[in-house]
Amino acid sequence: MSPKRSDQLPPPAQSSSPSAGAAGRTDARAPEHHDPAPSRWPGLSSLKANAWVPLAIVLLVPLAAFVESDVVGRYNARIVTLIGYNVILAVSLQLINGVSGQFSLGHVGFMAVGAYLAAYPAKTYANNFADPAAVLLFYLALGVVVGIMGAVLYGLLRLAGLFKRVHRSLPGVALLVLIIWFAVDISRAASATDAGLAVPKWCVWSHGMGGLQDLFDAIQAHGASAAAAISGHLPAAIAGPVCFIVLLIGAGCCAAGAGFVVGLPALRLRGDYLAIATLGMAEIIRISIMNSRPLGGALGLTGIPRYTNLVWLYGCVVLTVLFVWRVTYSARGRVIMAVREDEIAASAVGINTTRQKVTAFVFGAFFAGVAGALFALNEYSITPTRFTLDRSIEVVVMVTLGGLGSITGAVLAAIVLTILPEALRSVAEYRMIIYSSLLIVIMLARPQGLMGTRELPSPKALFGRWWGSRKGVTA
Amino acid sequence: MGGLVAMHVSRRFGGLSALSDFSLKVGMGELVGLIGPNGAGKTTAFNVITGVYPPSAGQIFLDGRRIDGQSVEWINRGGIARTFQNIRLFGSLSVLDNVTVGFSRSGELGLTKTLLRAPRFYREHDKTTARGMALLETLGLADSAGMVARNLPYGDQRRLEIARALATGPKILLLDEPAAGMNPQEKVELMKLIRFIRDQFHVGIWLIEHDMKLVMSICERITVLDHGETIAVGTPEEVQNNPEVIEAYLGEPV
Numbered sequence: 001m002s003p004k005r006s007d008q009l010p011p012p013a014q015s016s017s018p019s020a021g022a023a024g025r026t027d028a029r030a031p032e033h034h035d036p037a038p039s040r041w042p043g044l045s046s047l048k049a050n051a052w053v054p055l056a057i058v059l060l061v062p063l064a065a066f067v068e069s070d071v072v073g074r075y076n077a078r079i080v081t082l083i084g085y086n087v088i089l090a091v092s093l094q095l096i097n098g099v100s101g102q103f104s105l106g107h108v109g110f111m112a113v114g115a116y117l118a119a120y121p122a123k124t125y126a127n128n129f130a131d132p133a134a135v136l137l138f139y140l141a142l143g144v145v146v147g148i149m150g151a152v153l154y155g156l157l158r159l160a161g162l163f164k165r166v167h168r169s170l171p172g173v174a175l176l177v178l179i180i181w182f183a184v185d186i187s188r189a190a191s192a193t194d195a196g197l198a199v200p201k202w203c204v205w206s207h208g209m210g211g212l213q214d215l216f217d218a219i220q221a222h223g224a225s226a227a228a229a230i231s232g233h234l235p236a237a238i239a240g241p242v243c244f245i246v247l248l249i250g251a252g253c254c255a256a257g258a259g260f261v262v263g264l265p266a267l268r269l270r271g272d273y274l275a276i277a278t279l280g281m282a283e284i285i286r287i288s289i290m291n292s293r294p295l296g297g298a299l300g301l302t303g304i305p306r307y308t309n310l311v312w313l314y315g316c317v318v319l320t321v322l323f324v325w326r327v328t329y330s331a332r333g334r335v336i337m338a339v340r341e342d343e344i345a346a347s348a349v350g351i352n353t354t355r356q357k358v359t360a361f362v363f364g365a366f367f368a369g370v371a372g373a374l375f376a377l378n379e380y381s382i383t384p385t386r387f388t389l390d391r392s393i394e395v396v397v398m399v400t401l402g403g404l405g406s407i408t409g410a411v412l413a414a415i416v417l418t419i420l421p422e423a424l425r426s427v428a429e430y431r432m433i434i435y436s437s438l439l440i441v442i443m444l445a446r447p448q449g450l451m452g453t454r455e456l457p458s459p460k461a462l463f464g465r466w467w468g469s470r471k472g473v474t475a
Numbered sequence: 476m477g478g479l480v481a482m483h484v485s486r487r488f489g490g491l492s493a494l495s496d497f498s499l500k501v502g503m504g505e506l507v508g509l510i511g512p513n514g515a516g517k518t519t520a521f522n523v524i525t526g527v528y529p530p531s532a533g534q535i536f537l538d539g540r541r542i543d544g545q546s547v548e549w550i551n552r553g554g555i556a557r558t559f560q561n562i563r564l565f566g567s568l569s570v571l572d573n574v575t576v577g578f579s580r581s582g583e584l585g586l587t588k589t590l591l592r593a594p595r596f597y598r599e600h601d602k603t604t605a606r607g608m609a610l611l612e613t614l615g616l617a618d619s620a621g622m623v624a625r626n627l628p629y630g631d632q633r634r635l636e637i638a639r640a641l642a643t644g645p646k647i648l649l650l651d652e653p654a655a656g657m658n659p660q661e662k663v664e665l666m667k668l669i670r671f672i673r674d675q676f677h678v679g680i681w682l683i684e685h686d687m688k689l690v691m692s693i694c695e696r697i698t699v700l701d702h703g704e705t706i707a708v709g710t711p712e713e714v715q716n717n718p719e720v721i722e723a724y725l726g727e728p729v
Contacts, residue, residue, distance in 0.1 A: 330596070
């Protein structure tokens with residue numbers, strides 16, 4: 001039994017003081033007599049599948065270029081495109097549903113945010129992908145405006161927090177809102193330009209929002225010439241890709257921001273309640289877009305310039321998988337999984353559970369936004385009907401069928417579930433019956449999903465035998 | 476003032492006073508017990524100290540620093556770790572991962588480090604793994620490091636929970652019924668283990684236990700709770716002979 005081992009132990013006396021700081025503690029308990037090859041020990045992060053990345057880039061991207069060149073026909077190329085979107089969506093949702101264990105039904109909401117907030121600047125400001133600075137300016141202006149709005153809301157909430165309990169703080173908050181209301185109104189009434197407006201003067205929100213709109217327009221107007229000048233300095237060959245990358249990252253960040261705003265309150269809920277909250281959130285996003293005139297309303301945005309091609313798409317697929325993989329199989333991933341396993345125990349070992357959950361949610365939302373941007377910049381037109389609940393459920397099915405927690409499973413299921421309905425087209429009206437029966441059969445045969453929680457082993461582990469590797473296969 | 480000090484801590488749930496005027500001192504290297512009949516408020520006392528519930532009144536200090544009203548994770552980082560009455564392991568993670576989660580601090584979790592995977596990432600990973608293995612070896616769990624935690628035998632699960640708590644580098648370790656569901660042989664081993672941890676890690680240990688033999692033989696001081704009230708404090712002999720304690724356990728004297 002353990003106490004007998006005491007003579008072999010290093011004295012851990014100093015190490016048990018947490019105030020010594022992380023650096024001082026790092027190797028405090030690592031004994032000298034230990035085997036110096038610790039990575040042979042099983043553990044999450046000993047999964048190192050890095051070698052797949054160069055392999056994937058070497059194989060996938062030329063393959064994408066090949067398919068793009070229309071050798072396989074438009075129809076097949078279209079399926080390959082759909083697989084690309086679905087892999088990004090499924091893998092990013094795996095981070096939320098599988099790794100952090102927070103069941104979200106609202107993934108397509110973030111995709112919609114990404115799609116619209118890439119399509120709109122691409123159409124309005126990008127000047128056919130020649131003006132990346134103007135697009136950047138759009139995102140900055142949006143960021144400033146949303147930031148101000150957020151800061152005001154945060155201030156109100158903090159003030160409410162000062163009163164400890166909500167019902168006691170309500171009078172304080174109400175008073176504050178009234179003060180702001182009056183202040184804004186008086187200043188607006190004082191400026192003569194507003195005199196002719198039909199909007200009621202007492203409506204603080206319309207004025208507040210109007211002010212933000214003005215601010216946004218002002219930033220755009222003042223920055224336009226500077227942006228054009230900056231973009232003018234870029235060689236034409238670079239301007240296109242730069243503009244596209246700015247759009248992807250900008251749309252991703254917008255979706256991530258939406259994920260943050262939604263996640264912070266919603267992630268306090270668990271299980272079914274969270275699923276319903278995220279579902280509602282996705283609907284709110286869709287219906288907001290439907291009622292937004294600049295975003296085209298129910299008719300959608302048309303005439304979006306196209307830039308996405310399969311090479312870009314599969315480049316993003318590789319990056320998404322790499323990102324999610326590295327986050328999952330790292331110390332951070334371990335912490336996120338600990339929260340999934342048991343929140344109470346996780347906080348008892350010093351993990352800020354809300355923070356980890358929101359982090360996973362924001363990362364997932366980011367890539368959903370990127371997928372949305374890739375989608376919008378490929379389709380010429382987008383409508384809100386492309387972002388309904390069905391689409392969310394489709395992605396959830398991929399994640400669950402692939403195996404909750406397995407990135408390989410998500411990729412596999414995304415591929416299978418995109419091809420399957422297409423392959424079944426020959427049986428026409430029986431198509432969806434066979435499709436859904438197959439889903440049921442698969443889930444009955446493998447309730448844990450295709451892959452369970454297992455992953456693709458590293459290439460060395462798979463082919464080590466043939467490579468004659470002398471070292472441990474998991475290294 | 477070293478160690479954990481609770482002063483006149485109370486906790487009410489609506490009209491129910493689950494814990495009232497509770498005071499306690501656990502110094503580094505001390506072994507202190509908390510006993511009482513079912514529903515006496517023992518676990519509530521643990522939950523209040525570890526920040527699950529903020530106290531309704533009173534103050535809690537760790538090494539002279541006030542900790543009451545802070546979040547659970549903050550208090551853990553401050554140096555109080557606990558186990559749970561009903562084992563709460565990270566079931567589908569490996570035994571080793573259960574322990575290494577406890578090492579995680581923000582420095583290790585940096586996003587750029589995680590994404591770029593420079594050699595430093597692997598060095599830190601190896602270091603964490605080695606520390607985790609060393610700790611598992613200390614507690615005699617090294618052989619099952621790769622097992623999924625929920626497949627461990629019961630006694631080992633209890634031990635893994637203690638290992639995980641120790642991984643966070645506590646000054647004070649709170650054990651909630653560590654011997655629950657153990658057979659006599661396992662209890663003897665557990666007693667050895669608790670003493671061993673106290674000596675090796677120089678932590679103060681505060682434990683809730685129903686097994687009187689275990690509590691009386693290893694604890695230096697014991698607090699007895701009944702209906703949220705502290706009815707006795709003292710050495711095992713003093714507590715054993717205290718009429719109020721006997722009454723609480725056996726009912727009214729005839």
